[in-house]
Amino acid sequence: MEDLRSILLNLNPAAGVEEQGFIQHLRSVRRELELIADAGALQPEGGEVPLKGLISEARKCGLSIAELADAARLSPSLVKMLDMRLARYATIPTQVVEDIATAIKRSVEKVALYLQGGPVRTAVAYADDNPAATRPQEQRDFLDVVRADIGLSEERRARLLDLGNQ
Numbered sequence: 001m002e003d004l005r006s007i008l009l010n011l012n013p014a015a016g017v018e019e020q021g022f023i024q025h026l027r028s029v030r031r032e033l034e035l036i037a038d039a040g041a042l043q044p045e046g047g048e049v050p051l052k053g054l055i056s057e058a059r060k061c062g063l064s065i066a067e068l069a070d071a072a073r074l075s076p077s078l079v080k081m082l083d084m085r086l087a088r089y090a091t092i093p094t095q096v097v098e099d100i101a102t103a104i105k106r107s108v109e110k111v112a113l114y115l116q117g118g119p120v121r122t123a124v125a126y127a128d129d130n131p132a133a134t135r136p137q138e139q140r141d142f143l144d145v146v147r148a149d150i151g152l153s154e155e156r157r158a159r160l161l162d163l164g165n166q
Contacts, residue, residue: 071103
C-alpha cells in the first residue's frame with residue numbers, strides 16, 4: 001500500500017492533499033445525511049417508509065412482542081412467525097393484517113406488502129452452529145400454524161379460524 005502511495009505522490013505531489021480534502025468532503029456529506037435522516041426528511045415517494053419487520057415496528061411504538069400479540073389478538077409465537085414471513089400471505093386473513101397495522105400504527109398496505117415477501121433469515125434461526133441453517137424455511141398455511149399453536153387461547157384460535165374460513 002505504501003509503495004502505491006509513493007508512486008501516486010511521485011505522479012501527483014498534491015494527491016495527499018486532494019485525498020484528505022475528499023475524505024473531509026465525504027465526512028461532511030455523511031453528517032448532513034445523518035441530520036436529514038434524523039429529521040425524518042428521507043422518505044420515499046408516498047411518504048411512508050417500508051417496514052423492516054413487525055417486531056421492530058412494534059418496538060418503535062413501545063410495544064413488546066407480547067403486547068403486539070395482545071393488540072392484534074394473536075400469540076407471541078404467531079407474531080414471530082409473521083415477522084419472519086413464514087406464512088403464505090394468501091392464507092392470512094385480512095382482519096389479521098388490519099389488526100397488526102393498527103397496533104404498529106402503519107398502513108394496512110405497508111403491512112400487507114411486508115407480509116408478502118419471502119421468509120426472513122434471522123441470526124438465531126441461522127446461526128453457524130445451527131444444523132438447520134442450510135435448510136431454507138418454507139412458508140406455511142397460516143391456519144395450519146394457528147391450529148398447531150399451543151400458546152394461543154381457545155378464544156383467539158376460534159376467532160382466527162373463523163376469520164380464515166370467511
